[in-house]
Amino acid sequence: MAGNQTRAPTLLDVAAHAGVSRATASLVLRGSPAISAATRARVEASMRAIGYVYNRNAARLRAHSSQMVGVLLPNLTNPFFATLLAGVESRLEPAGYSVLLGNCNEDPLRQDTFIARMREHGVDGFILCPADRTRREVVDGLTSSATPLVQILRRVPGAQSDFAGVDxxxxxxxxxxxxxxxxxxxxxxxxxxxxxxxxxxxxxxxxxxxxxxxxxxxxxxxxxxxxxxxxxxxxxxxxxxxxxxxxxxxxxxxxxxxxxxxxxxxxxxxxxxxxxxxxxxxxxxxxxxxxxxxxxAPFRIGASAGDLFLRRLGDPSAPPQNRIEETTFVPRPSCGTAQPTIS
The missing domain is CATH 3.40.50.2300 (Response regulator)
Structure with a gap:
């Protein structure tokens, strides 16, 4: 039908609808703290009103970054690892990074496959809890290619990388x-x-x-x-x-x-x-x-791993850093004094 809009809405359309400049609309998309809450709300409302969808892939190409982080965990049936993941995401998501998750199920070959596929998808680096019997060459292969890597909770003996965990x-x-x-x-x-x-x-x-x-x-x-x-x-x-x-x-x-x-x-x-x-x-x-x-403290461990990853991205040549979280004994009735032995 003549006069109908057939092209997808652009950022210029969003800016015109919201009554702001294209530069301001772009800053809203990038989450800039320089934009006031009122202006951000107005631009986001315009995006919804005209059906604008941000082409994140194009933005990533321009930035030479996928803004995705490969997170590999050994066993997601254990609730501990779900909390660990939440801690990682609490640091990465506010910084604009999404998690690409792999559940290795304690299988080093499955882990290798995930690493290869995630690299093909252009992840910016890895947060890795090494699976059972992980070989040192797996970690060395990432660090030697300058791929940002943080080992979390577990670490492969002799492999050098940032680490977040517990003693x-x-x-x-x-x-x-x-x-x-x-x-x-x-x-x-x-x-x-x-x-x-x-x-x-x-x-x-x-x-x-x-x-x-x-x-x-x-x-x-x-x-x-x-x-x-x-x-x-x-x-x-x-x-x-x-x-x-x-x-x-x-x-x-x-x-x-x-x-x-x-x-x-x-x-x-x-x-x-x-x-x-x-x-x-x-x-x-x-x-x-x-x-x-x-x-x-799995949430704190995950958050520390996220912080270390962002630090590594910002300073690729920095020496590896360890962050060891404190632990706390939580007494409950299942643990009591020893009963006298009857001879």
């Missing part, structure tokens, strides 16, 4: 000492069955804490980190000649499963046997008795 050796050592102070001497550690830095650090912390007190540290079992496997391990641990008086778990997923398994055996958690997890996920408050845990 898990100190965390577990401290928790063992707390249990010893409560009178526990037979302490078990339920570990994972993966090969990565967090696994090694937590085992080191357990052995260090037990050795410092001259206690037997042989009661360590390695299982898949699932609720079901945690629950199934209860009988193995408690139906032995000398069962532990306290059990420290690799994470809360396993501890919550073990919590149920101990109750299945008719044991009073916190009285007959103490139980402690790591991460302090929300479910720790939902079970009865509540599960004692160590808060590892």
């Amino acid at each position: 898990f050796t100190e965390l577990v050592d401290d928790m063992v000492r707390r249990l010893i102070a409560l009178g526990h001497r037979r302490i078990a550690f339920v570990s994972g069955n993966m090969h990565h830095s967090v696994q090694a650090e937590r085992l080191d912390g357990f052995y260090r804490g037990m050795a410092a007190a001259g206690l037997d540290a042989s009661l360590v079992i390695s299982i898949p980190l699932t609720h079901a496997d945690g629950r199934a391990s209860a009988a193995f641990l408690m139906q032995r000649h000398s069962p532990p008086s306290a059990i420290l778990c690799f994470n809360d997923v396993v501890a919550l499963g073990l919590h149920r398994g101990l109750i299945d055996l008719g044991l009073a958690v916190g009285r007959d046997v103490s139980l402690v997890g790591i991460d302090n996920v929300a479910e720790c408050d939902l079970v009865v008795p509540g599960l004692a845990s160590v808060a590892t």
Whole structure:
């Protein structure tokens, strides 16, 4: 029909509709703090009114940046990693970056595929929690090509990059000492069955804490980190000649499963046997008795990783930096004093 507008609305159309210059409309699109709230609202209202869609791809080409960050995590079924991701996004999104997410499911080959595909899509860099058995060449291949990289929570031994995480050796050592102070001497550690830095650090912390007190540290079992496997391990641990008086778990997923398994055996958690997890996920408050845990601040870790990534983009030649977050023991009724041994 004659007179109908057939072309897509342009930024000039937005500016004319809002009664501002094209430069002002452009600053609104770029999120410039120089624009007042009233002007921003008027321009955004005009965009909606005339159906203007910002061509972000064209803007990225002009800026030689995709404004996308590849974030690779090992296991999104664990709520810890969802909170970690939220922390990353809390820093990247206000800076104009979008997250391209890959769930590696602890598979290093799947991780390699994600990295290759994300590079093909032109991501500006990576925030990586290395999957089980990640090779050092994977990290070195990124840093040697000047690809911005932050390792988060886990790190590949010998690989140099920025890092945000927790000192898990100190965390577990401290928790063992707390249990010893409560009178526990037979302490078990339920570990994972993966090969990565967090696994090694937590085992080191357990052995260090037990050795410092001259206690037997042989009661360590390695299982898949699932609720079901945690629950199934209860009988193995408690139906032995000398069962532990306290059990420290690799994470809360396993501890919550073990919590149920101990109750299945008719044991009073916190009285007959103490139980402690790591991460302090929300479910720790939902079970009865509540599960004692160590808060590892995944949101803060994620936020620190985001900050390090933005710093790396701004200063590619800066030396690698580590940001280690503090942890906090959260006492709940599942952890109590050791009961006297009846001879």
